Amino acid sequence: MKRIIDTVPDAQRVLTEVLARAEAQNYSGYSKFDALNSPLLSRLSFGNKWLRLIYTQAVKASPLHIRPLLGVAKSRNPKGIALFARAYFHVYQQTGDARYLEKGEQLVQWLLDNPSPGQQNLCWGYNHVWQNTIFLQDKYEPNTVVSLFVGEALVHAYRVTRKDAYLQAARSLTHFITDDLPVLRDTGTERALAYVLRPVDAIVLNNQVLAGAFLIKVWHHTQEAALRDTASRLINFTVNRKTDYDAWYYTWPRTKSPITHDNYHTGGILDGLLEYFEETGDDRYLDTYWKGLAFYRARLFESDGAPRWMHDKKYPHDVHGAAQGIITLRKAARHDPEQAHPARRIAGWALENLYRVDRQEFIYRKGRFFDWNYSLMRWCNAWMARALAELQRNDGT
Numbered sequence: 001m002k003r004i005i006d007t008v009p010d011a012q013r014v015l016t017e018v019l020a021r022a023e024a025q026n027y028s029g030y031s032k033f034d035a036l037n038s039p040l041l042s043r044l045s046f047g048n049k050w051l052r053l054i055y056t057q058a059v060k061a062s063p064l065h066i067r068p069l070l071g072v073a074k075s076r077n078p079k080g081i082a083l084f085a086r087a088y089f090h091v092y093q094q095t096g097d098a099r100y101l102e103k104g105e106q107l108v109q110w111l112l113d114n115p116s117p118g119q120q121n122l123c124w125g126y127n128h129v130w131q132n133t134i135f136l137q138d139k140y141e142p143n144t145v146v147s148l149f150v151g152e153a154l155v156h157a158y159r160v161t162r163k164d165a166y167l168q169a170a171r172s173l174t175h176f177i178t179d180d181l182p183v184l185r186d187t188g189t190e191r192a193l194a195y196v197l198r199p200v201d202a203i204v205l206n207n208q209v210l211a212g213a214f215l216i217k218v219w220h221h222t223q224e225a226a227l228r229d230t231a232s233r234l235i236n237f238t239v240n241r242k243t244d245y246d247a248w249y250y251t252w253p254r255t256k257s258p259i260t261h262d263n264y265h266t267g268g269i270l271d272g273l274l275e276y277f278e279e280t281g282d283d284r285y286l287d288t289y290w291k292g293l294a295f296y297r298a299r300l301f302e303s304d305g306a307p308r309w310m311h312d313k314k315y316p317h318d319v320h321g322a323a324q325g326i327i328t329l330r331k332a333a334r335h336d337p338e339q340a341h342p343a344r345r346i347a348g349w350a351l352e353n354l355y356r357v358d359r360q361e362f363i364y365r366k367g368r369f370f371d372w373n374y375s376l377m378r379w380c381n382a383w384m385a386r387a388l389a390e391l392q393r394n395d396g397t
Contacts, residue, residue, distance in 0.1 A: 011347060014355060015388040019087065019103075021360040022381050027084055027107070028074040029377025030067050032364075034128035035059035037139075038070035042129070052131035063367070065374035078114070078124045079146045080378025081107050082153040083386040089156045090389035101160065108157045111150050112169060116142035121176040122169055123147040133257060134202050135195065143196045144181060144207045147173055151214045158221070170218050177211050178230055190240065191233035192252075202256035205241060205248050206265040208234045209272035213279075220279045228280070235276060238269060239288050246291040247299075247311065261311040263300045263321035267328040270296060274331055293332055297342065301325060305342070305349035306366075316365040316372070322350040323383035327390045347391055350384065 035056045036042050045051040059066060088104030091097070116123050123142035130137040137143060151173045158166035177193065184203050185192040192203045193211060212234035219227035241252055248269055250259035259265070273289040276282065299311040300321070307321030308314050329343035354362045356373075362380040364372035375381060 010351075011388045011391050014351060015087070015091070015385060015392075017360040018362070018381050018385050018388070019084070019091075022084060022377065022385070023103070025074075025377070026076070027081060027377065027382075028076050029080075029375065029381070030072060030074060031077050031080075031126065031128055032060055032376055032379045033126070033130050033132075034067070034072055035070070036129040036131065037072045037075075037127075038067070040070055049131060049136065052129075052136070053133065056131050063365075063370050063372045074377075075127045076110070077127050077378040077382075078111060079126070079149045080382035081111055082149045083378065083382035085111075085153045086156050087382075087385040087389040089153075089160050090386075090393065093160060094389075094392055105157065105161070108153055108166070111153065116140050119176065119180070121180055122172040123176040123180070124150045134204075134251070135198055135200050137196055137198075141196070142176070144177070144193060144204075144211060145195070147176060148207075148210045148214050152217075155214070155217045155221075167218075167221055170214075171222065174215055174218050174227060177215065178226075185237065187233075189233060190237040191230060192237045193234070202251040202253065203237070204251055205238045206250070206268045206272075208238045209269045213272035213275045216276050216279045231276070232284075235272065235285065239273070239285060242288060242292070246288075246295045248292075259310070261295075261299070263307050263309065263318070264324035266292070266296050266300060267321075267324035270328050271331055274335070278334075293328075293339075296328065301342070301346065305345035305347075306353070307346070314368075316367045317353070318365050319350065319354050319362050319380045320383050322346055322354065323387035326350070326387035330387075330390045330393065343391060347388065354380075354384075 033056055036045065036052060041055045045055060085104045085107040088100045092100040092104065111124065116125050117140065119142060124146045125137060125140045125142045126146055127139060129139055151170055154166050154170040158170065181197065182194040183191065184194055192208055194200050195204050195207055212231040215227045215231040219231065238248065242248055247261040248266060250262065250265055251257040270289060270292050273285040277286055300308045302308065306317045307325055309316055309318060325346040326343050329339045329346070333340035333343060353366050356363060361375040362384045364374060364376055364380055
């Protein structure tokens with residue numbers, strides 16, 4: 001089968017189509033874990049954790065597009081909005097076209113106008129009730145990962161505009177991270193934060209690195225020593241829990257989640273380790289980074305660029321894994337140009353197998369015997385827009 005994408009200009013065409021399609025839908029759509037936005041399933045859960053978890057997982061796993069039948073309404077996902085904003089900022093940086101800057105700033109302004117309510121510092125949560133094995137979250141209740149992705153968009157907005165309001169908003173979010181989230185471990189060398197404001201008994205490892213990478217980016221502009229210290233201790237926690245074969249589980253303790261070494265969480269950890277070096281010049285994590293990247297490439301992708309679900313499970317090929325692979329390897333190519341080719345190979349596989357030209361959107365997953373032939377706005381299109389925009393970065397690689 002002939003590949004759809006072999007060059008960066010091909011990626012530009014698809015990126016333009018996806019962004020236009022998302023804009024036409026007001027960036028609203030369905031989300032991976034939004035089953036409890038169904039009035040029917042919400043009532044039938046009877047407030048029971050296990051029923052909520054069963055419904056959430058069943059809708060997530062269904063290859064049939066049953067959300068409309070269940071009355072789940074389309075809406076904006078703050079994490080998706082942050083990803084789209086960053087895609088626009090990247091395109092603006094490459095093209096100089098002010099229309100993309102304006103669109104990105106409009107999305108960032110929407111985020112600033114719609115933070116989680118009732119909090120003393122800026123923070124954000126998902127647009128749906130979320131039940132998983134570790135915790136329950138109400139709609140828009142703040143959590144670490146959504147807030148951090150918005151924070152990355154705020155830092156990006158500041159760097160392309162130098163508008164102080166974006167940096168000040170990012171500083172407010174640093175206080176949510178350092179002061180508001182429950183601290184699950186705190187020593188002279190390590191720190192670990194909860195995913196949510198509620199009591200939890202597991203530490204999500206990739207979140208510690210995401211938080212550290214965000215704090216170090218704000219430190220780069222403010223030079224607040226406490227931010228750098230906290231950032232390094234957060235990253236230390238996860239680095240110190242690397243396996244002897246250079247991988248990470250999703251949680252600590254590892255038994256708290258069925259997720260082992262999966263694709264996109266591993267990529268997120270690697271990105272944070274590299275970004276710490278790029279922001280500070282401190283190479284303390286680089287050896288861990290390159291060893292972890294070798295594991296990531298060897299165990300979490302097929303030779304044709306297809307993303308593996310986990311290190312020991314090939315299927316399903318999830319669009320988020322493809323997007324993360326493009327981003328992670330494109331970032332690596334800034335320091336090792338040889339990493340640019342596998343990033344393009346993953347992009348080629350994704351457009352060949354997951355892009356629907358007639359609908360101008362990406363589908364959710366490709367399985368061994370069937371596809372999840374429907375799109376989720378944040379999980380599919382926002383992530384791939386962010387990835388294809390990263391692929392085009394013009395920094396000599």
